[in-house]
Amino acid sequence: MSAHPKRIGFLSFGHWHPAGPHTRSAADALTQSIELAVAAEELGIDGAYFRVHHFERQLAAPYPLLAAIGARTSRIEIGTGVIDMRYENPLYAAEEAAAADLISGGRLQLGISRGTPSPARNGYEAFGYVPAEGGTDADLARRHTAVFRAAIGGSGVARSDPRTTGRSDAVVGLQPLSPGLPDRIWWGSGTRASAVWAAGEGMNLMSSTLLTEDTGVPFDAAQAEQIAQYRAAWAEAGWDRQPRVSISRSVIPLVTDEDRTHFGVGDDGDQVGYVDHQTLARFGRSYTGEPDVIARQLAADAAVQAADTVLLTVPNQLGVEYNTRMLATIAEHVAPAIGWRPAGSAVSS
Structure with missing residues (x-):
């Protein structure tokens, strides 16, 4: 049985392509995400x-989508994995996030981070942001993150104008604010060091789909080690709440001929390769096969046991009907093996 009660969610990359089977436009990707x-x-x-990806045929503007889902649903958590903070105006993002969270009734779980490689070289510069002199793009992301988190927490961000307030010594903060949102920020981490940093900052951990350090051990073991170091750093920091930890997995049950046509016999191991042509990274395996087989495999995954939230990547271009059926199969035949129960059940996590 799992060491932590489990939540499961789906993670969509929001791809579209004019020649795709079901998701041929940005409008398709957005409306199908809501459905x-x-x-x-x-x-x-x-x-x-x-x-969230920029300069690609994928979802890029999260807040309208999150707000729309919040208005159409009543219970499900709504999140990102992840928003690249190098591209963000942190104060505008704070206003957008608070508004979307209020519309959803406080269900946002925002994953933010330095982000991933993009087709545009230093694409954040086109958005008007450059690292400080002597700094890196990672420093830029963390600086934007600090401003964003301060703003959603209610900190003053500008001097008051005495012509309208009668005071020149006050500071004013942004509105609206959404209570509880500061505790629902996650940092996307691909290393042990950044996970420890996130714990020290009081952010939840969203362990990456790849780790940019290959120690030669299987991906799930390396990820479990990262999570253990994060939890230890959290305890040492003395925060007064329990953190959340998520991982993502590609889980494809093969039930129908259509499943087998699209996904074949599956992938039996991790992959090791280079990111940006220079950083060696380890990618986790896919779990593809008969539902009872992948249920046993997932139950033995060390990182699945260590996390409290497992995000299941979905092939969104195959459409809503296909993905709903796939999620239903996982919910009935796979997820119970890792300790998950449907929301609202008597033994729900």
């Missing part, structure tokens, strides 16, 4: 999460 979140909530799934 899949509604369907997932009806299945008892705990979360609907979305990747």
Whole structure:
């Protein structure tokens, strides 16, 4: 049995392509994302999460989508995995996040981070942001993150104007504010060091789909080690709440001929390769096969045991009906093996 009660959610990259089978435009990707979140909530799934990528045929503007899902649903968590903070105006993002969270009734779980490689070289510069002299793009992301988190927490961010307030010595903060949102920020981490940093900052941990340090051990063991170091650093920091930890997995049950046509016989191991042509990284395996087989395999995954939230990547271009059926199969035949129960059940996590 799992060491931590489990939540499961889906994670969509939001791809579209004009020649795709079901998701041929940005409008398709957005509206189908909303419909899949509604369907997932009806299945008892705990979360609907979305990747954010710029300069690609993928979801790029998260807040309108999150707000729309919040207005159409009542229970399911709504999140990102992750928002690249190098590209963000942190004060505008704070206003957008608070508004979307209020619309959803406080269900946002925002994954933020330095982000991933993009087709545009230093694309954040096109958005008007450059690292400080002598700094890195990672420093830029963390600086934006600090401003964003201060703003959603209610800190003053500008001097008051005496012509309108009668005071020149006060500071004013942004509105609206959404209570509880500061505790629902997650840092996307691909290393042990950044996970420890996130713990010290009081952010939840969203362990990456790849680790940019290969120690030669299997991906799940390396990820479990990262999570253990994060939890230890959290305890040492003395925060007064329990953190959340998520991982993501590609889980494809092969039940129908259509499943087997699309996904074949599966992938039996991790992959090791280079990111940015220079950083060696380890990618986790896919779990593809008969539902009872992958249920046993997932139950033996060390990082699945260590996390409290497992995000299931979905092939969104195959459409809402296909992905709903896939999630239903996972919910009935796979997820119970890792300690998950449907939201609202007597033994729900």
